Amino acid sequence: MSKHYAISIDNIEGRSKDQKTLDTVCKIIENAGNKVSKLGIGPGVMQRWVGSNECDVMVMIGGGRDIGMNADFCQGISRGYYKAKRGFIAHTSWIGNKYNTCESLKNYKYKTLEGDANASVSKQWGAKWPNQQTYAEFMAQPKVKALIGWCCANSPEQLAKCILKDGGSDVDDNESETSASTIKDAIKEVLAFWDGEVECKAINEKVFINKIPDPTENSKLELTEGVNIIQDSISITDINPDTVNFLTVHWEGGEDIVLRDENLIERFGEKPKELDAVxxxxxxxxxxxxxxxxxxxxxxxxxxxxxxxxxxxxxxxxxxxxxxxxxVETLEEAQHFANIEWMKIKRNNGHSVECKIIPGEEWQSGNWVKIQIPRFEEDQYMYISKASHSESDSGWECSIHLVDYPPGFGKxxxxxxxxxxxxxxxxxxxxxxxxxx
Structure with a gap:
């Protein structure tokens, strides 16, 4: 049965990439015999349109997890001020944002929603925190599931098929495995053996795989509070208190290699971990x-x-x-193993910095940046995991998300x-x- 889909996309990978993702998803859904209203790029675009226009399914393509927005969809659809019969959140899990992977959406437990503008609405729709409920658990509630659906996928083609399937179209599950996603999975499987040592970046139409560079030698970008950070745009997520801060690596040829973060030990106490070097x-x-x-x-x-x-x-x-x-057989190999494991611990420590900056072509995901934010005692090198360029009332601006180490490829x-x-x-x-x- 033909349906009317209204589709928008958040600011995720930059306007050109986001537009391409939106165009691909809309084309596939339209080719399946449906009517599609392509609404454009940016937060709030969907909500403004469905406030005065009718459709069967309102679809938001998102680059992060937000129970608040999903609860707002439920509230708006159930009360009729969103003129859609159903909502759908489609997550772009291929972008390298750890908050948007299928594993994260299924397993991450929200610590708090108090800072969310829709926190009160979220409570009405069954949000539980802290540490009581994952995104997937919230979305599985019958009253939520009846109004909105969700999926995570590794390509725009997969997203489109998930949206069609939720909307009632007859889609073969096997078809969702496109050649693009198969190639990506194959690359990830190979790179898993060098996890922590190499990075994989998509720039325009090309994919680059290379050894992770030393930021102290290769980074030319600087991010400084009061210089190129837009005022009052900084958002920082602190390190998870359970992060390992005391690593002991055993190897047969000599004494153990010990790595410690004295600052974290002073803050949270010792969080030890022991590994055998391989x-x-x-x-x-x-x-x-x-x-x-x-x-x-x-x-x-x-x-x-x-x-x-x-x-x-x-x-x-x-x-x-x-x-x-x-x-391992040599001290050099043992030291290399220890250093990589130490960096992988930093990668998963939960620490991140988000801010808006004066835009420029050099601000792209995959680059290292020397950040200096004295107000929050941030003085280190961080990795841009996400960068999006958008137009605001004051002109063009760039939003970036920084983490302590490049994302991994799994085990x-x-x-x-x-x-x-x-x-x-x-x-x-x-x-x-x-x-x-």
Missing amino acids: KYVVAEENTENSSETTGDATNTEDTTSDTEEVDDASQSSTSTSQITAVP PKEKSEEEEGEEEVEETEEEDTNASS
């Missing part, structure tokens, strides 16, 4: 295959000799490569029990075949 290597497994041989049964001695000669000549082997973790993929079981069956069948021959 490195990833490529191991090859050889599998021997022998062809079936026959001989003349009338001459046992000659047959045995001929068979042995044929066996020697016909033995062939195939090798398969597998990446595996093994203990290296391990063999599932099913895959291991299949390999065991294959080995058993091969042994039986060889034995019978």
Whole structure:
């Protein structure tokens, strides 16, 4: 059944990329036989339009998690001041924002919503905090689910298919796995073995994979309070008190390597963690295959000799490569492991800085910045995980989100029990075949 979708997108990756995402989603939904009102880019665009225009589904493509906005959708639709029958929040999980990944949306528990403009509305729709409810749990409530849906996806194509499926269109789940997302998943799977050592950036139409640079040697950008930060635009999320601040790395060749953050230890007490230093290597497994041989049964001695000669000549082997973790062997390798793990801890510490700045082409995600904000005792290098350029009443401005270390790619993929079981069956069948021959 054809539906009328009204679709907008928040400021996420910059106007050109956001417009491309919006165009792709709208085109796919329109090609499926629906009417589409493409509303444009920016917060509040959707709400203003549905306040005076009717549609079947109001869709917001978002780059972050916000129970307050979702509760506002529920409130507006149920009371009729949003003239839509249903709402939908589509999350762009490919942008590298840790708050917008599927894992985060399903597992993060809100600490507080008191700073949210829609906090009171959120309570009316069942928001529970602190640390009582995840985004996914809030959205799974029957009274919420009846009015709005949500999804997280790794490409605009996947987002469009999720929106269509929620709206009642018949979409094959297998079709949601587009070639673009498959390629991205394959890249992430490979890069997982170098997690913490490399970064992956999409710039215009190209993807770049490179070693994470030393910010003290490569960063040329500076962000200084009172110089290029727009006044009263700074928002800082403090480090999670449970962050590891005392890391001990064991290795067989010498004494333990110990890393400590004395500032965090003074603030929160020791939060220790111990690890064994490992490195990833490529191991090859050889599998021997022998062809079936026959001989003349009338001459046992000659047959045995001929068979042995044929066996020697016909033995062939195939090798398969597998990446595996093994203990490090040198102090240099152990130190490298410790440093990477220390940086990965910083990556997941929850600390972030958001602000608006005087715009410029150099302010793009993937760049390191030396920040100096004396009022909040911020004096360090941080990584731009998100940058969006938009037009306001006062002119063009740039909003940036900074974190302590580039985002990761997950853990290296391990063999599932099913895959291991299949390999065991294959080995058993091969042994039986060889034995019978």
